[in-house]
Amino acid sequence: MNFELTKEQEMTRKMVRDFAEEKIAPRAIDIDKNSEFPVDLFKEMGELGLLGIPFPEEYGGSGGDTVTYALAVEEIGRVCGSTGLSYAAAVSLGASPLYYFGTEEQKQEFLVPLAKGEGLASFGLTEPNAGSDAGGTQTKAVLEGDHYVLNGEKSWITNAEYARSITITAQAGKREDGKNIISAFIVPKDTPGMTIRSDYDKMGVRGSNTSEIVLEDVKVPKENILGDPKKGFGQFLHTLDGGRISIAALAVGIAQASLDRALAYAKERKQFGEPISKFQAIQFKLADMAMEVELARNMVLKAAWLKDEGKPFTKESAYAKLFASETAFRSANQAIQIHGGYGYMREFEVERFLRDAKLLEIGEGTSEIQRMVIARQLGC
Template sequence: MEFGYTPEQKMFKKVIREFAKNEVEPIATEIDENSRFPWETVKKMAKMGLFGITVPKEYGGAGADYITYVIAIEEISKACASTGGIIAAVNSLAAWPLHQYGTHEQKMKYLLPMAKGDTLGAFGLTEPEAGSDAFNQQTTAEDKGDHYILNGNKIFISGGDVADTIIMFAKLVTKRGKRGRMCAFIVEKTSPGFSVGVKENKMGIRASGTAELVMQDCTIPKDNLLGEVGQGFEIAMNTLDGGRIGIAAQALGIAQGSLDAAVKYAKERKQFGSTISRFQSIQWMLADIYTETEAARLLTYKSAWLKQNDMPYSTEAAQAKLYASELCEKAATQAIQIHGGYGYMKDYPIERFFRDSKITQIYEGTSEIQRLVIATNLLKGI
């Protein structure tokens, strides 16, 4: 069993940490306050190959492994969870299904520019009536011979307001006019009948846009079916299985950022004539966060390693996301406690970590849905 990084991963971690410190952290508070998409950082991250980390080089990616992917999300999220989430969404939710299920032509047309960071991608699954119950899609697709017509609304779509290419899910209308088999489609922002609706005003990850997508007789070419007819649900679920590793890494970054902030503050703040780091109550909180962050890291890296080695990882990815997301909320809460009243103020980044932490328990499957996946696999003996 090997717990160390390869020399390449070690070097990458150093580079990405410097980048996060110099380019991501300095604007994190401002982009959060103004709910501003960080285009300047996105352009720099594109140049570094961060939008196609695991995509093979022939399709414009960096051709790196999943551990490297986790390192990138963790280090960036430690500085700014919005920015970490932007990379996670494009890599996991758009580039991955394109690479896994796309034809060579689809990959050349859509994956290559996305992996190079010239275009952004999004994943349109959730609808007003289809959240955890993702199979209950109301969006329809009609087969019109040489094209499809899509009608429906998607909500809460990460990067929906800035995406050029969206992996969109809909049910194919049967000859009897009923909603039939679920399919995945590639929709462009320029597709006739496509528009961006409400942009959400969120509690956390405020710099990553979250938007409604509207399709009114949205016309897409027949070639833009992703995978086979009826493969949509499988594509959605497999994409989310992998996506959960990215969210676990985002949660890990928030937890580590909270711990680092708490340690720094505890060593500086003096009460009763000594630094608060000398009080056992503070030390125990730090010890618990430190230990649980390491446990979350092991679960996250293990799921990435399994995915990298083409081994089953559905249960492990759900465990990593469940544990890391529950931990990061706890870590941020306790870090605020260690900061006392100052932790409640906007002057310290810890209140942002606290607001950002909550989303990791909700998107790409709530904690309850992760438990459902884990228990189902356990009972089936998978």
Template sequence: MHSLGAKSYLTDDEIELQRMARRFMENEVAAATPEMEATGMLSMELMREMGRLGLLGTFFPEKYGGGGFTITSRAIVSEEMARINAGLDISIFADIVLFARAIARHGTEEQKQKYLEPVLRGEKIGSMAITEPKGGSDALSARSQARRDGDDYIVNGHKIFITNSPVADFILVIARTDGKDREINGGTWFILERGVDGLSTSKPFEKLGMKSSPTGEVFIDNVRVPAENILGEVNRGFYYLMESLDVERVLEGASNIGIAQACLDAAAKYAQERVVFGKRISQYQLIQEKIAEMATGIELSRTMLYRLMRAVEREEVVTCEAAMLKLYSSRMAVQASSDAIQIFGGNGYMEEYPVARYYRDAKHHEIGAGTTEIQKIIIAREILKQYGSA
């Protein structure tokens, strides 16, 4: 399936993980997908099974139930998962990369035991709430506020488009505790547990795609948060957010590659079966061009993804390259899904075939975790810095 042998960029243990993940996705996740797409809900049975097999916590310390791999393992699992169900993949992205990784990086020992371990076992679901109705691109202008009251904080706010929030057991919320609007200093993360007074979530939104993943609103109305539910240092929250964005963007590349690979797998097979004007359509050069473009985009994105994952492992700063990968691979996946539909003709427009879902799902990655426009702004800013100030 992959033109470049995985051996050129993965270790033997990672190849083994990739094989195991692929088997699980092609069997269990594929079987559960129609129901998750129809109900818009995660399958908790599937989550627990992934927890049991170690597919959720691959890169976390074994002490907390993780697999002890490097973070590259998340890219491997994500690529395989998004190839079968990109909606499930963004839910696990929110659960594992956004929520659990933040707890692992900034949490106390008690917080890790209480929140990280059940999430890695697939028994509890986490989510991370940054975006507000007034806008997501400008995260520093978050209006949610928290004020101190004795040893506690009282948090108020409204978050929107939050992956997993309709079902999440734990919601990590950022609110301003100090500083002026748009100041990087003065944001704090609070770990809110479902059931606390004043916390409620909406029902899932009806969405264009990523239907297996529930997305909703979070309403925070005078929620009293004890000191032990503050994540990391007070007022450092926006710094933590900015520090984690690069890795999140690199990892979104894996999801784009998974979607595009699914498009190529489906389209190449279909093109070799479909006969029009007495010939298989794979023999027509206009169809071959689409296959060639898809395969090239996938290969370029995958090569960059694993190069950046190794750089992330070495803790190198990859701000510009992460934005480039997100920009390029999300556009590539949208184009691949459009071309796949074209190759399928009328069948491509029908829900009976999976390419319509790939098309809807791919569009998300030009918006979530920073839009295409924001990636271009970051790339231009970083490049212009190299030539003096922008």
């Protein structure tokens, strides 16, 4: 593994950092406070090519790699968890399955506009009664002539209200052993019978759109089934493996922001006649935070590098997602502690970091599920 970033990776990181600091950071408090989905920022991110980083130019992308994409997610997450989550979901969950499994026609019709930044997409896996056990999906797809008819419900789907298309998983028959066949269907946003509601009042990532989807006799052309109809289950496991790298990168961004804020505050805040950074109790917190951020970032880059090299990365992406999300939560918590009472106030932002970080221990597989994935990879 080469530990030096390429010139292109460094350039993209700088470009995204400049954009994040100039355009996103000044709005982060309001985005959270008003649960405002920043449509205009996504338009600009699309124009900068950020929504197409890991996709080839022939599909409207920027022809970058997973490492570059992870660096971009980190930089956005560093200033705004909400924008970071919607960005990561748009690329890793919305566009990536179309790239991995779509036919050439599907890529042209559905992926190209996403990679060019002309729209967002979502991935609808979770249901009211199928969360960690996503294989227990109850949404049904029945083939009728030249189209499938979908009925069911999906919960907490990121970006759905603003999506151009939503990839929806559904039971589409039974295997010989009696288990459900799960397939994935590309459902264009304006398809009749699909109702999208965004009424959730969330603890964190409040500016990221999270929607409930109700499907009532939704007709989807047969050609909109994604890839091999019998392999939907494997498809979403692979999609989640990749998505976990981006959630981990977002967590590194929040952890880094927590460290930056805590360090700056500790140097400035005086008690007992000296800056609190002179107290060993505070120094040890900062030292632990710095070490964990460094380790989490290395784990993200290793998982991304493995993916780019075409090597197995399931275990490493679970390591990265688990460790980085728990690091983000711990770092944000310590940042609040170092800020004392000020840390409890919205304007100092570290309380938002904690609320946003909590989601990262839940979405795209909870911490418990990551430990199960790792144990399975160990042969347990």
